[in-house]
Amino acid sequence: MAKEAAKDRATLKAVPAPTVDAETRVHDDHHVSLRLWLRILSCTNQIENRIRQNLQSRFNTTLPRFDLMAQLERAPEGLKMSELSQRMMVTGGNVTGITDGLEKEGLVVREVDPADRRVFRVKLTPEGQRQFQRMASEHEQWIIDLFGSLSQKQKKQLVELLGELKSHITA
Amino acid sequence: MAKEAAKDRATLKAVPAPTVDAETRVHDDHHVSLRLWLRILSCTNQIENRIRQNLQSRFNTTLPRFDLMAQLERAPEGLKMSELSQRMMVTGGNVTGITDGLEKEGLVVREVDPADRRVFRVKLTPEGQRQFQRMASEHEQWIIDLFGSLSQKQKKQLVELLGELKSHITA
DNA sequence: CGAAGATAATTGACACTTCAAGTATTCGGC
DNA sequence: GCCGAATACTTGAAGTGTCAATTATCTTCG
DSSP, rough: OOGGGGGGGHHOOOOOHHHHHHHHHHHHHHHHHHHHHHHHHHHHHHHHHHHHHHHHHHHHHOHHHHHHHHHHHHHHHHHHHHEEEHHHSSSSHHHHHHHHHHHHTEEEEEEOOOOOOOOOEHHHHHHHHHHHHHHHHHHHHHHHHHHHTHHHHHHHHHHHHHHHHHHHHHH | OOOHHOOOOHHOSOHHHHHHHHHHHHHHHHHHHHHHHHHHHHHHHHHHHHHHHHHHHHHSHHHHHHHHHHHHHHHHOOOHHHHHHHHHTTTHHHHHHHHHHHHHHTTTEEEOOOOOOTTTEEEEEEHHHHHHHHHHHHHHHHHHTTTTTTTTHHHHHHHHHHHHHHHHHHO
């Protein structure tokens, strides 16, 4: 469709057809992109809610706390508050509050950096490591179950497509 | 797999291969499912943050308010608080608060249902409709841009795969 | 009819989140 | 050395979110 440009010379009329086509395509894209976004959002919310409920009932903790501990677990040398903020994709003020709570429970510690006294290095305590290990293994099983209806191939396809999306968004 | 029972009669040996395969598969699945979940989460957070910032800077409003108004826009006869709660995937107490705010700004109204005095039917006011229309068209363009790096085919593929995921999770 | 139980919405306590403003420290020129 | 800018973190206010308890209304059935 929309190949009638050659005929314009003969008709001398404005040609609404291509415009309509373009709008139609845009409209379709509206529909698909919006639909896709709502579906991603729906899946994420459902899964997040499930995990949050599990963390609450099984370990009496919350997703942000688990998330912060997960970041620390992969960084034995500790992380700066700003690094935590960046990795958790939340603001710095938020990290302060969550860290306060975990520190009060003895699961993490703030250690001053002798080289830069503005900085705190946050680390898991041994108690924090123990508790995180217990949580992490159950958590992984929840995830596996939630994604259990997808074949290995489908999962890899999703990882691929979402990778493309992510790199475009981040840029 | 696991169809080698017939051959066992001939070999009379234990068959370790399938066991190793199974364990390997489980281990891979750990990795892929977790990776997939983190990637979905990352994409969702990035997009959500972007939209929230846009709503704030362009319209001085928030995502939950926009979300509630979007639900109402598709239901001219109004929605019960509980219906809003369900569609927005948040708890009832939350809906009360957001509705309070919007009502205070004159964008929605609570109307008592004469047939059942426990329920409120929440509706957009004309002012609310006008404001939502302005927001919605920009919002759609943000979404289109954010998903702009994906082809129409890729988007449909994602919708499909996530649909499978969603139906499994919801069940 | 009338009490027991279900349903609709609100409230209060607490946790998380953003943003903007504030404090402390370090870095870069002069 | 010192002053201004940048960086690291904390604080406080307002909005969002959960959960559990409460109030009000409807429904059921004896």
